[in-house]
Amino acid sequence: MVxxxxxxxxxxxxxxxxxxxxxxxPKTARKGNLxxxxxxxxxxxxxxxxxxxxxxxxxxxxxxxGAAIGAYVAKTVEMTAMPQMVALFNGFGGAASALVAxxxxxxxxxxMNIDVSITLVLSLLIGVVxxxxxxxxxxxxxxxxxxxxxxxxxxxxxxxxxxxxxxALGGFFVADPxxxxxxxxxIGVAVxxxxxxxxxIGGADMPVVISLLNSYSGLAAxxxxxxxxxxxxxxxxxxxxxxxxxxxxxxxKAMNRSLANVLFAAVGTxxxxx
Amino acid sequence: xxxxxISLYIFVLAIFVGFExxxxxxxxxxxxxxxxxxxxxxxxxxxxxxxxGAGHNQVAKILGLLAVITATINVVGxxxxxxxxxxxxxKDKTGQKR
Numbered sequence: 001m002v003x004x005x006x007x008x009x010x011x012x013x014x015x016x017x018x019x020x021x022x023x024x025x026p027k028t029a030r031k032g033n034l035x036x037x038x039x040x041x042x043x044x045x046x047x048x049x050x051x052x053x054x055x056x057x058x059x060x061x062x063x064x065x066g067a068a069i070g071a072y073v074a075k076t077v078e079m080t081a082m083p084q085m086v087a088l089f090n091g092f093g094g095a096a097s098a099l100v101a102x103x104x105x106x107x108x109x110x111x112m113n114i115d116v117s118i119t120l121v122l123s124l125l126i127g128v129v130x131x132x133x134x135x136x137x138x139x140x141x142x143x144x145x146x147x148x149x150x151x152x153x154x155x156x157x158x159x160x161x162x163x164x165x166x167x168a169l170g171g172f173f174v175a176d177p178x179x180x181x182x183x184x185x186x187i188g189v190a191v192x193x194x195x196x197x198x199x200x201i202g203g204a205d206m207p208v209v210i211s212l213l214n215s216y217s218g219l220a221a222x223x224x225x226x227x228x229x230x231x232x233x234x235x236x237x238x239x240x241x242x243x244x245x246x247x248x249x250x251x252x253k254a255m256n257r258s259l260a261n262v263l264f265a266a267v268g269t270x271x272x273x274x
Numbered sequence: 275x276x277x278x279x280i281s282l283y284i285f286v287l288a289i290f291v292g293f294e295x296x297x298x299x300x301x302x303x304x305x306x307x308x309x310x311x312x313x314x315x316x317x318x319x320x321x322x323x324x325x326x327g328a329g330h331n332q333v334a335k336i337l338g339l340l341a342v343i344t345a346t347i348n349v350v351g352x353x354x355x356x357x358x359x360x361x362x363x364x365k366d367k368t369g370q371k372r
Contacts, residue, residue: 009320013288016314016317017291017295019310019314020295020296020307020310020311020314021295021296023303023306023307023310023311024295024296024297024298024299024303024307025299025303026300026302026303026363029303029306029307029310029360029363030357030360030361030364032310033306033310033313033353033356033357033360034357036310036313036314036353037313037353040313040314040316040317040319040349040353043317043320044319044320044323047320047323047324048323052324052327052328053323053324053327053328054327054328054329055326055327055328055335056327058326058327058335058336058338058339058342059323059326059327059342061339061342062322062326062338062339062340062341062342062343062346063342063346065343065346066342066343066344066345066346066347066349066350067346067350069343069347069351070346070347070348070349070350070351070352070354071350071351071354073347073351074350074351074354074355074358075354075358077355079358079359079362082305082309082355082359083305085351085355086305086308086309086312086352086355088351089309089312089313089316089347089348089351089352089355090312090315090348090352092344092345092347092348092351093312093315093316093318093344093345093348093352095340095341095344096316096318096319096321096322096341096342096344096345096348097318097321099322099325099337099338099340099341099344100318100321100322100324100325100337100338100341102337103325103326103334103335103337103338103341104325104334106331106333106334106337107325107328107329107331107334113278115278207304207305207308210308211304211308214308214311214312214315217312217315218311218314218315220315220318221315221317221318221321222285222288224318224321225281225285225321226278226281226285227321228321228324229277229278229281230320230321230324231281231284232317232320233317233318233320233321234281234284234285234288235284235285235288236288236314236315236317237315237317237318238284238285238286238288238289238291238292239288239289239291239292239295239311239314240292240311240312240314240315241289241292242288242289242290242291242292242293243292243293243295243296243311244292244308244311245292245293246292246293246296247296247299247304247307247308247311250296250299250304251304254301254304
């Protein structure tokens, strides 16, 4: 069964790669999305058939609730509100990766190898930054908060310090994974970092940031894949992480800007989505 | 240690695939492509299913349940929204022909 599961995962990863390729061209885009959907479906089905799953109660409940919310929102959202909707969905993806990593930490009760503890920290950090950053992007485009850049003196320096603190705490956690407090503080720092790294960016530049956050959520999924030793997560996450960076770059070029300029220049005053 | 090394190989090779898979994309497709690849990152649902369904630790399972909910929103919402956007482009084209 393990072999069959992994072969299906390989097929599903291949579908994602071909699907992503097709999505880049107008003629094949819709077909590409459908192929990628099929890849996701078979990955879910084969996971459910795997013998590792002992209890289906929470799974069925979660699938029904999630599918109902996702389908309702996707069907009712205004076409003009699409970018912020992508941001919101993306944030949930980041949250899911962080939740899976934390769940695994609770399950193994703090006993793990160094490769698991390193990727667990990265999964939590990137996942939470993705969630909070995406929520800020959503709030800016939806007009819940101002679309104008919010800056304060020493912002870049502060962000650098926050990232350093998070990584240092990660180092302490790797040295002693039994201390849960390290993880909780890392989550706290990641929340602040998610806010402070997205608020200085103007509403008009938000699609570029959403694309970058999309790349982050892929990386978070890949890190979660390392935590669970699950190859389909590693492949698909790396795929989205890398292609997301390329797409972010293409979007910057289309605006005649560099990524550094978008992230640090604090221009673009208007809320793009309205 | 062998397992982690193989995973690392897979990870690095998949990153190279990701760098190559997207080339010239018309601006019209930027948002759908972003949305479609966002749905793919919802693959973390596989991890969520494993967390929610395995073991006997109640806290781990509840975290797993929350992960299943959020990942499913990402997957279902992401694919449907992408499909809606792409469908709109098709309609736009036939509209122009008229």
